[in-house]
Amino acid sequence: MQIEVRSLRKSFGGFQAARDVSFEIEKGQLIGFLGPSGGGKTTMLRMLAGLEQPDEGDIYFEGLRVNDLTPQQRHIGFVFQNYALFKHMNVFENIAFGLRVQKCTKKEITMRVQELLELTGLSGLEKRLPHQLSGGQKQRVAFARALAPQPRVLLLDEPFAAIDAKVRKELRSWLKETIERVGITTIFVTHDQEEAIEVADEIMIINHGSIVQKGSPYEIYKNPLTPFVAEFIGDSTVLGDISYLRGFEHVEGDAIIRPEFVEIGNEDEISCLHAAELGIVRNVCFRGTSWQIELEVRSHVLVAYRSLEKEMLEPGCEVYVLIHRVYVFNEVKSGAVENTCKHVKVKPPVLISNIR
Missing domain, CATH: 2.40.50.140 (Nucleic acid-binding proteins)
Known part of the structure; x- marks a missing residue:
């Protein structure tokens, strides 16, 4: 799905989290919001999701203004930093949760969950509870749960932050390959430059509520437009x-x-x-x-x-x-x-x- 943001502004008291932000994302792209903590990355992600309302500006999905639509009406899949899995539900039930909310039939739920278990490499683990899973497995369950209702956009808020370095590197490659297979427009937030460079098709460098530079990882690295970008990348x-x-x-x-x-x-x-x-x-x-x-x-x-x-x-x-x-x-x-x-x-x- 194509996304367009026009002149987005958001403040929390005297803090400006988004300052007249405008950008476009083409259908199927994997975009990284990269920048220091407090730069406004997560606020922009939450406004796209409908979890925060902008003070000014407009958000369009495929040409439709979605400012007044709920996250459910926007068909957003959201993966949180801390997984947010339901502790009392096993892997199958966690993945099936959104499908039950949509009142899908038992057969539809079973088929979709089995498809996602295979896609995410979780086959055979469907009866395990979250506390019986590794950090990487929990993140895959969260990813599968977000994909289950077949959202139009997938948003990930620092998806690898709670995972150890070795597993994090493996999941980066897995995520990029999986997104390419699914073909869904995806935005992920990170402050890790290596992560953004390795995973994203395009990076938006965000600082003080503004997009400082946008481009492919190679373009930004080879042609930084400001000292901040040159210091932040590399x-x-x-x-x-x-x-x-x-x-x-x-x-x-x-x-x-x-x-x-x-x-x-x-x-x-x-x-x-x-x-x-x-x-x-x-x-x-x-x-x-x-x-x-x-x-x-x-x-x-x-x-x-x-x-x-x-x-x-x-x-x-x-x-x-x-x-x-x-x-x-x-x-x-x-x-x-x-x-x-x-x-x-x-x-x-x-x-x-x-x-x-």
Whole structure:
């Protein structure tokens, strides 16, 4: 189902949860509302569901204004963060609940529940009570229950927040595959950037009640429109004047350096030694697939990644630091600025100490 929101506003006392918000969602898309806590994500989701009424603005489903319709009349499926399963009902009964409210026949209920048990990988667990299920299984039951009445839109409020990291990663892939199979328009709220990038077709970055940027995960990551977006998506360092860095001139506005823009190592590991700076390793953190290195370069702290295949660096050692590019944001434009020294031969700095 296609969704359109026009000039939506919502306040709670002096707090503005939605500030003149407008957007469109195409039928069958999986959209992530991503942003910090208190940014307005859940309020927008609840207004779409009919659980909160906007102060101003309109919500349209397939061209029909739904502001005055109840959640049931909007045909919304809602999955809550804490599952909200009925503790005294088994898996079958929980999934069947909405179908009984719709007064479906016993045969229709059985067929639909069995279909959803198979879809969600819960076959064989239909007689278990919620306390007999794992967190991942509970979330699948909640998902199946929301899908049972065949809603037109599925809304999920931080659906993986209560699940441990390993199961959460498995459920992300499962959710994306299942939504694609079902073909239902879906919106989920999260403050986890990795989750949004992995699951969503499109992301809406929400902060202070406004949509800061909308686009595919790749588009937003490669072309952030504001320093906030650049910092929120990916690990970034914010700098002011960058003219002190080799290969960069003074520019107005904020500059962002991401770890993947930074190359570190000894003289044999740096691709353009003549364009490199000298840096001191201040901290080393194991990230599972790489080392995260905190560096001091000309009294500024930067972050870089280093492959586990390379020699480990120790805090206090001196390294070459090649900054390939930075993102610059000002009132005129935003975009990447490349290191000009990579194309001009200059004398490289001298590394005093060796990597341990």
